[in-house]
Amino acid sequence: ANVHYYDFVLKEKNFTKLCSTKSILTVNDSFPGPTIRVKKGDIAFVTVHNHGTYGVTIHWHGVREPRDPWSDGPENITQCPIPPGTSFTQKVNFTLEEGTLWWHAHSSWTRATVHGAILILPANGTSFPFSKPDGQHTLILGEWYKGDVPQIINAALQSGGEPNVSDAYTINGEPGDLYNCSRETTYRFRVDFGKTYLFRVINSVMNEELYFGIANHNLTIVGIDASYTKPLNTNFIMITPGQTMDLLVTANQPRDHYYVAATPFYDGNAMFDNSTTTAILQYNGNYTPSSSSPFPVLPALNDSATVFNFTRSLRSLASQDHPINVPTSVTRRIYMIVSMNELPCPNSNCSGPNGTRLSTSLNNISFVTPNIDILSAYYWNISGIFTEDFPDNPPFFYNFTGDVGGSLLFPSTGTRVLMFDYNETVEIVWQGTSLVTAENHPLHLHGFSFYVVGVGLGNFNNVTDPQSFNLVDPLEVNTIGLPRNGWIAMRFVANNPGVWFMHCHLDRHTSWGMDTVLIVRDGGTIDTSMVPPPKYLPPCS
Ligand code: C2O
Ligand code: CU
Numbered sequence: 001a002n003v004h005y006y007d008f009v010l011k012e013k014n015f016t017k018l019c020s021t022k023s024i025l026t027v028n029d030s031f032p033g034p035t036i037r038v039k040k041g042d043i044a045f046v047t048v049h050n051h052g053t054y055g056v057t058i059h060w061h062g063v064r065e066p067r068d069p070w071s072d073g074p075e076n077i078t079q080c081p082i083p084p085g086t087s088f089t090q091k092v093n094f095t096l097e098e099g100t101l102w103w104h105a106h107s108s109w110t111r112a113t114v115h116g117a118i119l120i121l122p123a124n125g126t127s128f129p130f131s132k133p134d135g136q137h138t139l140i141l142g143e144w145y146k147g148d149v150p151q152i153i154n155a156a157l158q159s160g161g162e163p164n165v166s167d168a169y170t171i172n173g174e175p176g177d178l179y180n181c182s183r184e185t186t187y188r189f190r191v192d193f194g195k196t197y198l199f200r201v202i203n204s205v206m207n208e209e210l211y212f213g214i215a216n217h218n219l220t221i222v223g224i225d226a227s228y229t230k231p232l233n234t235n236f237i238m239i240t241p242g243q244t245m246d247l248l249v250t251a252n253q254p255r256d257h258y259y260v261a262a263t264p265f266y267d268g269n270a271m272f273d274n275s276t277t278t279a280i281l282q283y284n285g286n287y288t289p290s291s292s293s294p295f296p297v298l299p300a301l302n303d304s305a306t307v308f309n310f311t312r313s314l315r316s317l318a319s320q321d322h323p324i325n326v327p328t329s330v331t332r333r334i335y336m337i338v339s340m341n342e343l344p345c346p347n348s349n350c351s352g353p354n355g356t357r358l359s360t361s362l363n364n365i366s367f368v369t370p371n372i373d374i375l376s377a378y379y380w381n382i383s384g385i386f387t388e389d390f391p392d393n394p395p396f397f398y399n400f401t402g403d404v405g406g407s408l409l410f411p412s413t414g415t416r417v418l419m420f421d422y423n424e425t426v427e428i429v430w431q432g433t434s435l436v437t438a439e440n441h442p443l444h445l446h447g448f449s450f451y452v453v454g455v456g457l458g459n460f461n462n463v464t465d466p467q468s469f470n471l472v473d474p475l476e477v478n479t480i481g482l483p484r485n486g487w488i489a490m491r492f493v494a495n496n497p498g499v500w501f502m503h504c505h506l507d508r509h510t511s512w513g514m515d516t517v518l519i520v521r522d523g524g525t526i527d528t529s530m531v532p533p534p535k536y537l538p539p540c541s
Contacts, residue, residue: 001039001041001042001043001123002038002039002042002043003042003043003044003045004036004038004042004043004044004045005044005045005046005047006034006036006044006045006046006047007028007046007047007049008027008028008033008034008046008047008048008049008058009027009028009029009049009051010025010026010027010048010049010050010051010052010056010114011025011026011029011051011052012024012025012026012052012053013026013029013031015031017144017168017174017175017181017182017185018144018146018167018168018175018179018180018181018182019180019181020146022146022148024113024149025052025056025105025110025113025114026113026114027114027116030116031113031142031173032115032116032117032140032142032172032173032204033103033114033115033116034116035116035117035118035119035138036092036103036116036117036118036119037119037121038094038118038119038120038121039094039120039121039122039123039124040094040095040097040098040120040121040122040123040126041094041095041123042094043091043092043093043094044091044092044094045089045090045091045092046058046089046090046092047087047088047089048082048087048088048089048090049087050082050083050084050085050086050087050088051084051085052084053084054081054084054150055075055080055081055082055083055084055107055538056075056081056082056105056107056110056114057073057074057075057079057080057081057082057105057106057107057538058073058090058103058104058105058106058114059072059073059074059103059104059105059106059446060072060073060090060092060101060103060118061101061102061103061104061118061242061444061478062097062101062102062118062225062226062244062449062478062479063092063093063094063097063101063118064096064097064447064448064449064496065092065093065447065496065498066093066095066096066496067496067497067498067529067530067531068091068093068498068530068531069375069447069498069499069500069530070090070375070531070533070534070537071090071091071092071093072446072447072498072500072501073090073106074106074446074501075106075107075108075369075373076369076370076371076372076373076374076540077369077373077374077375077499077501077517078373078374078375078499078501079373079375079376079537079538080372080373080376080537080538080539080540080541081107081538082538083538083539086538088536088537088538089534089536091534094120097120097226097227097449098120098121098122098123098226098227098228099120099200099223099225099226099227099228099244099246100117100118100119100120100138100200100201100202100223100226100244100245100246101117101118101120101225101226101244102115102116102117102118102140102202102204102244103115103116103118104116104204108150108153108511109149109150109152109153109206109507109511110149110150111204111206111507112142112143112145112149112166112206113149115140115142115204116140117138117140117200117202119136119138119200120226126321128222129222129228129317129319129321129322130222130231130248131196133196133197133198133248134192134195134196134197135191135192135195135197135198136197136198136199136200137189137197137198137199137200138172138200138202139171139172139189139199139200139201139202139260139279140170140171140172140173140202140204141169141170141171141201141202141203141204141205141210141212141239141262141277142169142170142171142172142173142204142205143166143167143168143169143170143205143206144166144167144168144169144170144175145164145166145167146167147164149206152164153507153508153511156508156511157511158347159349159350159351159357160343160345160350160351160352160356160357160358161350161351161352161357161358162270162351162358162508163207163508165207165272165273166205166206166207166273167273168182168275168277169205169208169210169262169263169264169273169275169276169277170277171187171260171262171277171278171279172187172279173187174186174187174277174279175277176261176276176277176278176279177259177278178275178276178277178278179275179277186278186279186280187279187280188279188280188281188282189260189279189280189281189282190282190283190284191249191251191281191282191283191284192251192283192284192285193251193252193283193284193285194250194251194252195250195251196248196249196250196251197248197249197250197251198222198246198247198248199219199246199247199248199249200244200245200246201237201239201244201245201246201247202243202244203239203240203241203242203243203244204241205241206241206506206507206508207241207272207506207507207508208241208264208265208266208272208273208506209238209239209240209241209264209265209266209307209440209442209481210238210239210240210262210263210264210265211236211237211238211262211263211264211265211298211299212236212237212238212239212260212261212262212298213235213236213237213260213261213296213297213298214249214258214259214260214261214281214296215258215259215260215261215281215293215294215295215296215297216253216255216258216294217235217249217250217251217252217253217258217281218233218234218235218249218250219233219234219235219236219237219247219248219249220232220233220234220247220248220249221234221237221245221246221247221314222246222247222248223244223245223246224243224244224245224246224314224475224476224477225243225244225449225476225477225478225479226244226449227316227317227322227449227476227477228316228317228319228322229314229315229316229317229475230315230316230317230318230473231248232313232314232315234310235296235297236296236297236298236299237310238265238299238307238310238311238481240440240442240479240480240481240505241442241479241505241506241507242442242444242478242479242505243442243477243479251281251283253283255283255287255293255294256282256283256287257280257281257282257283257293258280258281258293258294259278259279259280259281259293259294259295259296260278260279260280260281260296261276261277261278261279261295261296261298262276262277263275263276263277263298263301264301265299265301265302265303265307265440266301266302266439266440267301267302267303267304267307267438267439267440267484268437268438268439268440268484269437269439270437274301280293304440304483304484307440307481307483308455308457308483308486311455311480311481311483312455314452314475315470315473315474315475316451316473316474316475316476317473318472318473324451324473324474324476325493326451326453326471326474326491327425327426327427327491327492327493328471329425330425330426330427330491331424331425331426332392332420332424332425332426332427332494333392333426333427333429334392334393334418334426334427334428334429335392335393335394335428335429335431335460335462336362336363336394336428336429336430336431337361337362337363337364337394337400337408337430337431337432337433338361338362338430338431338432338433338441338443338482338504338514339360339361339362339364339408339411339433339435339436340358340359340360340433340435340436340437340439340509341358341359341360341361341364341366341408341409341410341411341435341436342354342356342357342358342359342409342410342436343356343357343358343359343366343410343411343413344356344357344410345357353436358436358512359411359512359513360504360509360512360513360514361411361513361514362390362502362514362515362516363390363391363393363394363395364394364395364408364411364412365390365391365411365412365413365414365416365513365516366411366412366413366414366512366513366514367413367414367415367416367503367513367514367515367516368413368414368415368513369415369515370385370386370415371540371541372385372540373540374386374415374417374499374517374519375498375499376533376537376540378499378519379530379533385415386415386416386417386517387414387415387416387417388416388417388419388519389416390416390417390418390516391416392418394408394431395407395408399459400431400432400433400434400459401432401433401434401438401458401459401485401486402434402459403434403435404434404435404436405435408433408435409435409436411513413513415517416516417499417516417517417518417519418516418517418518418519419519419521420494420518420519420520420521421494421520421521421522422494422495422497422520422521422522422523422529423493423494423495424493424494425491425493425494426491426492426493426494427453427489427490427491428450428489428490428491429460429462429487429488429489429490430443430482430487430488430489430490431459431460431487432482432483432484432485432486432487433485434485438484438485439484440481440482440483440484441481441482441504441506441509441514442479442480442481442482442504442505442506443479443480443481443482443488443502443503443504443505444478444479444502444503444504444505445478445479445492445500445501445502445518446478446500446501446502447496447498447500447518447520448478448492448494448496448500449476449477449478449492450476450477450478450480450490450491450492451474451475451476451490451491451492452474452475452476452477452480452488452489452490453469453470453471453474453489453490453491454466454468454469454470454487454488454489455483455486455487455488455489456486456487457483457485457486457487458485458486458487459487460487460489465487465489466489469489474491479505494518494520495520496520497520497521497522497523497529497530498519498520498530499517499518499519500517500518500519500520501515501517502515502516502517502518503515503516
C-alpha cells in the first residue's frame with residue numbers, strides 16, 4: 001500500500017462561460033477540481049488550505065473511513081468548517097472500495113464548484129473483473145450557475161420557496177454545443193477505433209437526476225459507487241446526484257464523432273432546468289468529417305416507469321473475488337418516511353404553498369443542523385447538541401402515497417439521531433410520500449455501503465414485499481434513487497463505529513431537513529474503538 005499526499009488550495013478564480021465572467025470557489029484553480037488516483041489499500045493525506053473568504057469542509061463521498069469519522073467532513077456533523085486563512089489535513093483511507101468515487105465540499109452549496117473525481121484502481125496483484133480496458137475517461141456531470149451559489153441557497157432558505165436553477169449542465173466543466181457561447185469549448189473524449197474504454201461517470205449536480213448516453217454506442221455498466229456490478233448492457237443510464245457509474249464503451253462505429261449527452265430525469269411538480277449538456281466522442285484518425293452528428297436517444301423527462309425498471313435491473317457482481325455481505329437476518333428494523341413538508345413562515349413573506357416555507361423530513365422530523373459538530377459533542381459528551389431519539393417508525397401508519405394532507409404535512413423540527421450498537425444487522429425501508437409533492441429522492445448514507453434488497457411502487461407491505469427481497473446479488477451502493485411514490489428496502493451491518501450523516505443528495509432537500517445522523521457505538525458512552533481525533537480540528541465558534 002502507498003501513501004499519497006495532496007494539497008488542495010481553495011480559492012476564488014474567474015471563469016468565462018455562457019458569455020459572462022464570474023469568480024467561483026475552486027480547488028487548485030480548476031473546475032472540476034483535481035483527481036485523486038490511488039490503488040485499493042492506499043492512504044491519502046489531503047491538506048486543505050482555505051484561501052477563500054468563508055469556512056468550508058471537504059467530504060470523500062463513498063469512502064467509508066473505517067472507525068475514522070474525523071476524516072468524513074460534513075459540516076457541523078463531523079467537524080466545524082475550516083476557517084479562511086487556515087489549513088486542515090484529512091486522512092483518507094481507501095481500504096474497502098475499488099472503482100470510482102468523488103470528493104466534494106460539504107458546507108451549504110459550495111460543492112457546486114468544489115468537487116473532483118476519486119479513481120481507485122485494483123490493488124497490486126489483482127485486476128478488474130472484466131478484460132482490461134484499452135483506455136479510461138473520467139466524466140463529471142456538473143452545472144454552471146451565472147449567479148453566486150451560496151447566495152442562491154440563502155435566498156431560497158429565506159423566501160421558503162424553490163431555489164433558482166443552474167443556467168447550464170456541464171460535462172467536465174463545459175456546457176457544450178447547445179448553450180450560448182459554449183460550442184468552442186465543448187469537451188471531447190478521444191478514442192481509437194476498435195478499442196474499449198472505461199468511462200467513469202460522476203453526477204455532481206446539486207438538484208437533478210440525469211440521463212446520460214452516447215449516440216450509437218452501447219454502454220455496459222460494470223460498477224456503481226465503487227462496487228462491481230453484473231455487466232448490464234443499455235443505451236442510457238439514469239444517474240442520481242452522488243452516484244458514480246463505471247461503463248465500458250467500445251469504439252466500433254464508422255463516423256468521426258458522436259454526441260455524448262446528459263439531460264434531466266424529473267417527475268415532480270416544480271419546474272426545473274430541462275436543458276441538455278453535450279460533449280463529443282471523437283474518433284482519432286482519418287475520417288471524412290460528417291456534417292451531422294448522431295444524438296443519443298434518452299427517455300422522456302418524466303419517464304418514471306423506465307427509470308424504475310432501470311433501477312430494478314441493477315445487480316451486484318457477487319462473485320468469488322467480490323462477494324456480497326448482505327445480512328440474511330435482521331436485528332434492527334427501521335421504517336422511515338421520506339417527505340416534502342411545509343413549515344410556518346417565519347417572516348410572513350414566504351413563497352411556499354399557501355404562504356408556508358417548504359421543508360423536508362425523515363419520519364416527519366425536519367433535521368436542524370447544530371452549531372457544534374455532532375461528532376465532537378458525542379466524543380466529548382457535550383450535552384444539549386443532539387438527542388438520541390430518532391424514532392424507528394413514523395408517527396402512525398398512513399396511506400403514504402395516497403393521502404396528501406393531514407397532520408403529517410407539518411413536521412416537527414429537531415436534531416435527533418439514530419443510535420446503533422456495533423454489528424447490529426439493520427434493515428431500513430424508505431417510504432416515499434405524496435405530501436406537498438411526490439418525487440424521486442437520491443438517498444445517501446455516509447460511512448457505509450448498503451444493499452438494495454427490494455424496490456417497489458406504492459406503500460410498502462411488510463408481509464408480502466419481503467418475500468421477494470433479493471439476498472443473492474442485491475446492488476451495493478452508497479446512494480440510491482427512492483422512486484416517486486415508492487419504497488426501497490436496504491440492509492447493512494452497523495460495523496463502522498462513528499457518527500455518519502444520512503441525507504437526500506438533492507441539495508435543496510438536504511438544506512430543508514431531509515437528513516438524520518447514525519451513531520454506531522462500540523464500547524460504552526465514549527466510544528473507545530473509534531480512532532482518536534487528529535491533533536488539530538477546525539474550531540467551532
Ligand atoms: Cu456526497 Cu453527504 O454527501
Ligand atoms: Cu430529496
